[in-house]
Amino acid sequence: MNAPAKTEDFAATVPAGVFAETVTSVTHYTDRLFRFRMTRPAGFRFRSGEFAMIGLMVEGKPVYRAYSIASPAWDEELEFFSIKVPDGPLTSHLQAIKPGDQVLMRKKPTGTLVLDALTPGKRLYMFSTGTGIAPFASLIREPETFEKFDEVILTHTTRDVAELKYGFDLIEEIRNHEFLAEVVGDKLRHYATATREDYPFRGRITDLIRNGKLFTDLGVSAFDPAIDRGMICGSTEMLKDTKLLLEEAGLTEGSNNKPGEFVIERAFVG
Numbered sequence: 001m002n003a004p005a006k007t008e009d010f011a012a013t014v015p016a017g018v019f020a021e022t023v024t025s026v027t028h029y030t031d032r033l034f035r036f037r038m039t040r041p042a043g044f045r046f047r048s049g050e051f052a053m054i055g056l057m058v059e060g061k062p063v064y065r066a067y068s069i070a071s072p073a074w075d076e077e078l079e080f081f082s083i084k085v086p087d088g089p090l091t092s093h094l095q096a097i098k099p100g101d102q103v104l105m106r107k108k109p110t111g112t113l114v115l116d117a118l119t120p121g122k123r124l125y126m127f128s129t130g131t132g133i134a135p136f137a138s139l140i141r142e143p144e145t146f147e148k149f150d151e152v153i154l155t156h157t158t159r160d161v162a163e164l165k166y167g168f169d170l171i172e173e174i175r176n177h178e179f180l181a182e183v184v185g186d187k188l189r190h191y192a193t194a195t196r197e198d199y200p201f202r203g204r205i206t207d208l209i210r211n212g213k214l215f216t217d218l219g220v221s222a223f224d225p226a227i228d229r230g231m232i233c234g235s236t237e238m239l240k241d242t243k244l245l246l247e248e249a250g251l252t253e254g255s256n257n258k259p260g261e262f263v264i265e266r267a268f269v270g
């Protein structure tokens, strides 16, 4: 495995029109998941929930992949929550980064998991599996989310319980944050489920919607297009199934150009 480039000569290899930012912290959660934070380029603007292309120089060539920005738009650093694919062209190297290393980022963020793509509502569901929690890590730390919605329900489903930890850390961070704690108050609810291990809430989110357990557990009524809005981020299959359930309940998909009652984004290709 090549160590990520680090020294002064790195600057000479950075492709034109790309930011090279310095890693400030790295937290490993499991052998499949880690989080890192890096400096934010001066003048880099994005909307909470968007993704950017980040990369590393690997054997003299830049390798980029799409990454949701997990930090909110107001944060002075950028945070990412990443998978470790053992032989992945990017993450086999990215998982070895340390504070002080440089990560590349293309200049233009984009994405559909933004508040502007939703019509006004009262309750916002954020459905995520695996690293699909990343855009919501941004949006649950975005004050505007709580100005627009009375209730925000973040669902996070992983295979193993250990993979839920990033989500719990986020909730803890918000509860202890000097200004977010007040802005968020008791509007944010976190519903974490594991599919392969015993856990108080167990199973796929689509099954828990279908059999009504999600609503019973949360003490809320079933989806209602007059009240509920949704954002979905997960595997292609999870997106398809969750989208269908929202459509069956009468919600319609929106986009940046045409806001709707729910929006979707793939957490990865494959």
Ligand SMILES: Cc1cc2nc3c(=O)[nH]c(=O)nc-3n(C[C@H](O)[C@H](O)[C@H](O)COP(=O)(O)OP(=O)(O)OC[C@H]3O[C@@H](n4cnc5c(N)ncnc54)[C@H](O)[C@@H]3O)c2cc1C
Residues within 6 Å of the ligand: 051, 065, 066, 067, 068, 069, 080, 081, 082, 083, 084, 085, 087, 088, 089, 090, 091, 092, 130, 131, 134, 135, 265, 266, 267, 268, 269, 270
């Ligand atoms: C819009 C968008 C946003 C994304 N945001 C993130 C993010 O915030 N964090 C993140 O880790 N990845 C994210 N991804 C996936 C990311 O772009 C890369 O695929 C991932 O970093 C692995 O890169 P790689 O080069 O090591 O392997 P790749 O060649 O890209 O992937 C190899 C295989 O690994 C699996 N895989 C890839 N990514 C994941 C994942 N996140 N979870 C589970 N299995 C995966 C797939 O089966 C894929 O075919 C996003 C993808 C898209 C399209």
